[in-house]
Amino acid sequence: MATVTLLRACSRGTHRLLLRPLAFSQSLPGLVKPDITSKTVMVTPAMQNAVKDYLRARRGPFTPEEKRGNHMMIASTHWKVERILAISMLGIMPACLFVQNPFMDMLLCTSVFFHYFWALDHVLTDYLEKFVPWIHKFWYVMAALGFAGLINFNLNDVGVTKAIQMLWSLH
Amino acid sequence: MAMAQTLLRSLGRQCLLRNQSVFLQKSLPSSSSAYTEMKEFWSKNRRLERPLSPHLSIYAKELTSGLSLIHRATGIAMAVGVTTISITLFALPGEFPTYIDFVKSLAVPAPIIIAAKYGLCFPVTYHYINGIRHLCWDWAMGFELGRVYKTGYFVVSLVACVCTGFVFGC
Numbered sequence: 319m320a321t322v323t324l325l326r327a328c329s330r331g332t333h334r335l336l337l338r339p340l341a342f343s344q345s346l347p348g349l350v351k352p353d354i355t356s357k358t359v360m361v362t363p364a365m366q367n368a369v370k371d372y373l374r375a376r377r378g379p380f381t382p383e384e385k386r387g388n389h390m391m392i393a394s395t396h397w398k399v400e401r402i403l404a405i406s407m408l409g410i411m412p413a414c415l416f417v418q419n420p421f422m423d424m425l426l427c428t429s430v431f432f433h434y435f436w437a438l439d440h441v442l443t444d445y446l447e448k449f450v451p452w453i454h455k456f457w458y459v460m461a462a463l464g465f466a467g468l469i470n471f472n473l474n475d476v477g478v479t480k481a482i483q484m485l486w487s488l489h
Numbered sequence: 490m491a492m493a494q495t496l497l498r499s500l501g502r503q504c505l506l507r508n509q510s511v512f513l514q515k516s517l518p519s520s521s522s523a524y525t526e527m528k529e530f531w532s533k534n535r536r537l538e539r540p541l542s543p544h545l546s547i548y549a550k551e552l553t554s555g556l557s558l559i560h561r562a563t564g565i566a567m568a569v570g571v572t573t574i575s576i577t578l579f580a581l582p583g584e585f586p587t588y589i590d591f592v593k594s595l596a597v598p599a600p601i602i603i604a605a606k607y608g609l610c611f612p613v614t615y616h617y618i619n620g621i622r623h624l625c626w627d628w629a630m631g632f633e634l635g636r637v638y639k640t641g642y643f644v645v646s647l648v649a650c651v652c653t654g655f656v657f658g659c
C-alpha cells in the first residue's frame with residue numbers, strides 16, 4: 319500500500335513536469351517510436367561464416383532520434399533520479415540492519431527494485447538490444463512479476479527485512 | 490502580466506525547467522554533422538573489418554577495469570537473483586519460515602554455511618562500497634589515475650573486512 323501510494327505520488331508529481339508534451343511528440347512523427355526491427359542489418363563479408371562475427375557491433379551508428387527513444391523524461395533527468403535513488407539506498411540498506419518492520423520492507427523493496435530495474439535495462443541496452451530487440455519487453459514482464467512477488471512477500475509472508483534476519487541467523 | 494512573462498521566460502531559460510522539452514519551440518534536426526561523422530566512421534570500420542573496441546583478447550588486465558566489471562557483474566547477479574527468488578517464492582505454496590526450518594533440519598556443516606554466507610554477502614557489500622566510488626566519479630571526484638588505484642585497493646580491503654564481519658560477527 320505504501321508502495322502504491324508512493325508510486326502514485328511520484329507519477330502525479332513528475333508527470334506534468336517531465337512527460338514529453340503531446341505537441342512535441344506530434345511534431346516528430348515516426349521519431350518517437352523508433353522501430354528497431356524494421357531497420358536493415360548491414361552484413362559485412364566477414365559476418366557470413368563465423369559466430370564471432372555475430373558478436374560484432376552490427377547496427378550503428380544510432381541516429382539522434384533512436385538515442386532519444388520514447389521516454390517520459392529526457393535522459394539527463396532520468397540519470398539524476400537514478401543517482402538520487404542510489405544515494406538514498408546508501409542510508410536505507412544499513413537502516414534495515416537495525417529496524418525490521420513492514421514500512422522498512424516496502425521502503426527497501428521499492429528503492430532496490432527501481433534501482434535494479436532501470437540499471438539492468440541500461441545493461442540490456444548496452445549488450446543485448448542490438449541482437450534481441452524485444453529483450454526490454456521481456457525484462458519489463460519479469461521485473462513486474464518479481465516486484466509483485468516482493469510486495470506479496472511483504473504483505474502475506476514475514477517480509478523481506480525479517481526474512482534476511484532469519485536467513486542470517488542460520489549457522 | 491509583463492512581470493509574469495519575464496519570470497516564466499527566465500525560468501525556462503536558466504532554472505529547473507531549462508532542459509524540459511516544453512520550452513522547445515522547434516523540433517530538433519533529424520540529423521547532425523556529428524551523426525554524419527559517426528556514419529563515416531562506422532562504414533570505415535566495416536570496410537576494414539575492424540574488431541570491437543576494446544579488443545578484449547589483447548587488452549591488458551588492469552585492477553581498474555576489473556573492479557568496474559565486478560561492479561557490473563555483482564549488480565546483474567543481484568538483479569537476476571532477486572527476480573528469480575521473488576518469482577519462485579511467489580509461485581510456491583509454502584511460507585518462508587517453513588523453508589528456514591527445512592534448511593535447519595538438514596544440519597548443513599558449518600563450512601558450507603560460511604561459504605554460502607560469503608557468497609550472499611560479497612555481491613551486496615562489494616556493490617554497496619564500490620557504488621559509493623562510482624557515485625563519486627559521477628560528481629567528478631577522484632578521477633586522477635593514482636587515486637583510482639588507491640580507492641580501488643581501499644575498496645577491496647574494506648569489502649574483505651566488512652564481509653568477514655557479517656559472516657562471523659552478526
Ligand code: HEM
Nearest residue numbers: 404407408434437438561564565567568617620621623624
Ligand atoms: C546502496 C546500495 C547501492 C548503490 C550505492 C548502488 C550504486 C550503483 C551505481 C552507482 C551503479 C551504476 C554503475 C555505473 O555507473 O556504471 C549501479 C549499477 C547497478 N546496480 Fe547498484 N547500487 C546499490 C545496490 C544495488 C542492489 C541491491 C542491486 C540489485 C539487487 C543493484 C543492481 C545494480 C545493477 C543491475 C546495476 C547495473 C550494472 C552496471 O550498470 O554496471 N544495485 N549501482
